[in-house]
Amino acid sequence: MxxxxxxxxxxxxxxxxxxxxxxxxxxxxxxxxxxxxxxxxxxxxxxxxxxxxxxxxxxxxxxxxxxxxxxxxxxxxxxxxxxxxxxxxxxxxxxxxxxxxxxxxxxxxxFVSEDAIRIDMGRPSFDHDAVPVKSVLKQAHLSFDLSEGLLLSVSPVTIGNPHAVIEVNDVDAAPVAMVGPMLQASPHFPDTVNVGFVEVLGRDHIRLRVFEFGAGETLACGSGACAAAASLMQRGLVDRSVRVSLRGGDLQIDWSDSQASIALTGPxxxxxxxxxxxxxxxxxxxxxxxxxxxxxxxxx
The missing domain is CATH 3.10.310.10 (Diaminopimelate Epimerase; Chain A, domain 1)
Structure with missing residues (x-):
């Protein structure tokens, strides 16, 4: 048996x-x-x-x-x-x-409690070969022309899996269902990618929606929260400790410096x-x- x-x-x-x-x-x-x-x-x-x-x-x-x-x-x-x-x-x-x-x-x-489990997620990488992303430019922010009239500014980052972070003014109005599949199928990301749409509310608070590989838009994405926060921290747009609000709840991201591991805390x-x-x-x-x-x- x-x-x-x-x-x-x-x-x-x-x-x-x-x-x-x-x-x-x-x-x-x-x-x-x-x-x-x-x-x-x-x-x-x-x-x-x-x-x-x-x-x-x-x-x-x-x-x-x-x-x-x-x-x-x-x-x-x-x-x-x-x-x-x-x-x-x-x-x-x-x-x-x-x-x-x-x-x-x-x-x-x-493990503090079911509401506060802290995971060391490793060190984020913005190296294009590590993501990977195909581009002749080796800069943190890239512009992709996905279709006629649709030009996106994207930050590639890997946190053990590939992410494309897109900063938006209003995450609720972001074209998640349209742009997510387009970027995942794009030749720019040969191993596909998780696509995050992030809105900066303040130095210590951001909002995020993620279209995940193999799942579509989910209520939360932990690696996506790390990727979005790391991308913004690297560019000096938020502090090194930030709350990430997703549709399913809040996560806390802490990254002391670029050489350290990034930490994810949540329920x-x-x-x-x-x-x-x-x-x-x-x-x-x-x-x-x-x-x-x-x-x-x-x-x-």
């Missing part, structure tokens, strides 16, 4: 995830990722996270990230906080300070836990969901 696959539905400031315990399981197939992410026929989420045994000596656990289409992702700040909360609840951490292995490296965690919440049956191939799950709507056992 195959051990049943357990999961937790979680969110960080509205950015939601299905967290799988993969310590005794293989990675989910693309078809299973699609099913889990489906908000009508599955559990529903922006991304799928998988907890695994640690890969480095100092870490208490490792995790991987998949999009709804089953593609691997390298970074997720809100997801990292949810993994940290999951690890704490599972008793895998020796105390409130520990480290996690992610696809982009090792992250230090300081993580459990929504419910469940179990998938041991016969969990996507094809069988799809067939059974039609006749057995309660295939997923939910525990509050």
């Amino acid at each position: 195959v051990k049943p696959l357990t999961f937790s539905k979680m969110h960080g400031a509205g950015n939601d995830f299905v967290v799988l315990d993969l310590r005794d399981h293989t990675a989910p197939s693309p078809a299973l990722c699609q099913l889990l992410a489906d908000r009508r026929r599955g559990v529903g989420c922006d991304l799928i996270l998988g907890v695994e045994a640690p890969r480095s000596p100092m870490a208490v656990a490792a995790y991987r990230i998949w999009t709804a289409n089953g593609l691997s992702s390298s970074q997720c700040g809100n997801g990292a906080r949810c993994i940290a909360a999951w690890v704490m609840r599972a008793g895998l951490a020796p105390g409130p300070d520990f480290t996690l292995d992610s696809p982009s490296g090792v992250h230090s965690v300081a 993580a919440r459990f929504v419910f836990d469940g179990v998938l049956s041991d016969d969990r191939t996507a094809e069988n799950l799809r067939a059974r969901l039609s006749s057995e709507p309660h295939l997923t056992e939910i525990h509050s």
Whole structure:
């Protein structure tokens, strides 16, 4: 008998995830990722996270990230906080300070409470090869002509995954649904990109919307908050400690200087836990969901 696959539905400031315990399981197939992410026929989420045994000596656990289409992702700040909360609840951490292995490296965690989990996200990079972005210009701010009459000023930055930051006067009026997919499909970003639209409210407060790779616009994006804040800090437009207001809630970003790691602080919440049956191939799950709507056992 195959051990049943357990999961937790979680969110960080509205950015939601299905967290799988993969310590005794293989990675989910693309078809299973699609099913889990489906908000009508599955559990529903922006991304799928998988907890695994640690890969480095100092870490208490490792995790991987998949999009709804089953593609691997390298970074997720809100997801990292949810993994940290999951690890704490599972008793895998020796105390409130520990480290996690992610696809982009090792992250230090300081767990104060479910409302304040601080993740060391690494050092942002504005190097065009690291993002990557194709441009003959090696400057922090680039102008892209995406289509006739649409000229954008974009700041490329990577925080373990690629971001394009666009400063706007009113984030509510930003053309997120139009420009996001256009930049992601643009040859300027050969490995695609997460597209952030940021409005500066003051030296210590910004507003942000992010069109994420593989998920579309989400209620919050932790790595996107780091990227937007870092881009503005690098240009001297905001202080080194800034509150980022997203549609799902607020995150705190702290970056002491350009040579230091950037820190992300915010909440993580459990929504419910469940179990998938041991016969969990996507094809069988799809067939059974039609006749057995309660295939997923939910525990509050």
